[in-house]
Amino acid sequence: MYGETTHTSAGGPSGPHRAAVSPQTAAVFGRPDGVAGSFTESPESPNDRPVPEISAPDPVLAEAFGRPAGETETLQRDPLASYGRDEAPSAPPDPWRDPESMVALADPALTAPTSAEPTEAGPRLGIRDILFGRRVSWHVLATMAVLALLVGLVGGLMGRWTAEVVSPLNSDSVRLSTGESDDDAEPRSPVANVARAVEKSVVALDVRTSSSVGTGSGFVIDENGYIVTNNHVIAMAANDRNAKLEAVFFDRRRVPARIVGRDTKTDLAVVKVDNVDNLTVSTIGNSDDLQIGQEVVAFGSPLGLDRTVTSGIVSALHRPVPLRPDAESDTDAVIDAIQTDAAINPGNSGGPLVDDDAEVVGINTAGLVPGGGSIGLGFAIPINQVVPIAQTLIRNGEVRHPQIGVNASSVRNDRVLGAQVRNVVAGGPADQAGVREDDVITSFNERTIESADELTVAVRTAKIDDTVPFTYWRNGRTFTGTMTPASD
Structure with a gap:
């Protein structure tokens, strides 16, 4: 308690000693006048306290917040319930007696007849029951038979009529008519005429070494088996003793060929095949008579596709075209070329360039192929320059310039x-x-x-x-x- 102190001595504890309380402290913290004990009410006079009076609740609040009738356990109200309302359904409005009622349809004057109870299905009738069980009368059976015959007759007539009017989709009697093939027919164009006259004199030249394969072209210039071509076509065979050189004729005959002579400064060469009968010799023309715009046909094996024919015109004459050495050829020449737009691709080299009289006027030698294919700029060595070189190579095996x-x-x-x-x-x-x-x-x-x-x-x-x-x-x-x- 406030103001209490405890004193001890050697003899043991002594009782509490209450210090005197000042009047000011007693005025602040002391009990009110007339109160002898604690601040709680005295139990000796309970009736002296005022008791509050509780009035009856407002009816609206009682309805809103009170418990429903008969409910004592919860204050929750069923949201679907209508308290204080009559649950009995109201009578339907009668427009005849209530002028303010809504317009409505009345009940029909006559009630709908009730459907009869379904009857159970009887036993199924079989053929024996119908024919011999006397379940169906004979005149009904006769009528059904006549109807079946009529249906079959009408169906047959319709099927017959449909078959005659609409043709079938499939047939084993159809034969497609085609034109009769005639290998000996006359050529149908100037180029076809030139191709037929020249094709048998053109050969494909295949060169095989241990590390590479090359294909070019050539044409027969003598019945003894001499074939003229470009030097760069057979250069690999000339520089490799183990190389294999073969000539492939139009009828697929494959014959070994030997190099007669070659000239790196004109890019010309002559090879020879032996023991080949019935060779077709090319007809040599005159390249000095060529005119710009004149039609020409190029023969050869471009990209290894033998017996290929392309056509075009002479687009320029006396075009100097340098041919430089590379990894596969030792040719170092400048040719006085015939320029043509007939397609010339790798493999055409050595093949003949032919005029519209089927006469050889040049040797296909080079093409400008920056994109890897023909762009309409091909070059051929004039045949008038080829002939003296070829004759010299056949005679001497080499050429002086x-x-x-x-x-x-x-x-x-x-x-x-x-x-x-x-x-x-x-x-x-x-x-x-x-x-x-x-x-x-x-x-x-x-x-x-x-x-x-x-x-x-x-x-x-x-x-x-x-x-x-x-x-x-x-x-x-x-x-x-x-x-x-x-x-x-």
């Missing part, structure tokens, strides 16, 4: 156009003709020179020891002279 003893490069500027001499071989034909370094040759053997390749073509188409005219440019002045090509 004219040369003038210079190296040149192409030059094109506002002063001059031609082949500029880079060096001159001492004592050579050009040196003897007075040509010096930096001279630009603009004409040779009556052929205009606009590039170094054209000079190479002009020199190689000249003849050895024949004197030819030429024109050259030096220090702004033009000079003319003569030159005699020598053998290489």
Whole structure:
């Protein structure tokens, strides 16, 4: 209790000692006047307390929050119940007696008849019961028989009529008519006429080495078995002793072939087959008579597809085309080519280019194929340049070429156009003709020179020891002279 303290001494605890309470403290914390005990009410006078009076609840609140009648355990009210309402159904409105009632349909004047009770099915009748059990009268059976006959008769007539009017979908008597095949019929176009005349003289040339396979073309130029082709077609066989070279004819005969001779500077070669009878020899034409726009046909085995024929026109003449060595060929030439738009692809090389008279006017040699296929720019060596080379190879096995003893490069500027001499071989034909370094040759053997390749073509188409005219440019002045090509 507030104000109590405990004192101890050596003799033991002593009783509590109450300190005196000041008047101010007693005024704040003391009991009110007239109260002797605690703050609770005195049990001796319970009736002295005021008792609150509880009035009756409002009827609306009693209905809203009171328990339903007969319920004493819960205050929850059934949400579907209607307390204080009469649960008996109200009578339907009568429009005859109640003017404010809604319009409604009255009951029908007559009630609907009730359906009769279903009867149980009797036993099923069989054929014996119908025919012999006297369950069905004989006149009914006769009527049914007549009806069945009529139905069958009508069905048969309809089927017959349908079969005659609508034709069947399938038949084993139909024969498709086709045109009669006649292998000996006349060619139906100029190209077909050329193809028939030339196809038997064209061969495919297959080269096989231990590491590669090559295919080209050629054509027969002599009944003794001589075949002309490109050098780059048989170069692998010439440089590999173990290579196998075969000629495949139009009738699928496969015959070994031998190399007679080849020329890397003109890209021409001659091979020979032995013991082959009934060879068809090609007819040689005149390439000098070709005209730009003239129709031509190319034969060969492009991409290994033998006996292939393509057609087009001569699109240009005297086109210098350089052919450089590569991994499969040692050809180093510049050809004076016939340009054609007849499709020429790898494998066409060595095949004949033929005019509309079925005469060979060139050898298919190269094509511009930047995308891997023909783009309408093919090149062929003119046959008039092929014949003397082929004859020389058959006769001697090699060919000698004219040369003038210079190296040149192409030059094109506002002063001059031609082949500029880079060096001159001492004592050579050009040196003897007075040509010096930096001279630009603009004409040779009556052929205009606009590039170094054209000079190479002009020199190689000249003849050895024949004197030819030429024109050259030096220090702004033009000079003319003569030159005699020598053998290489």
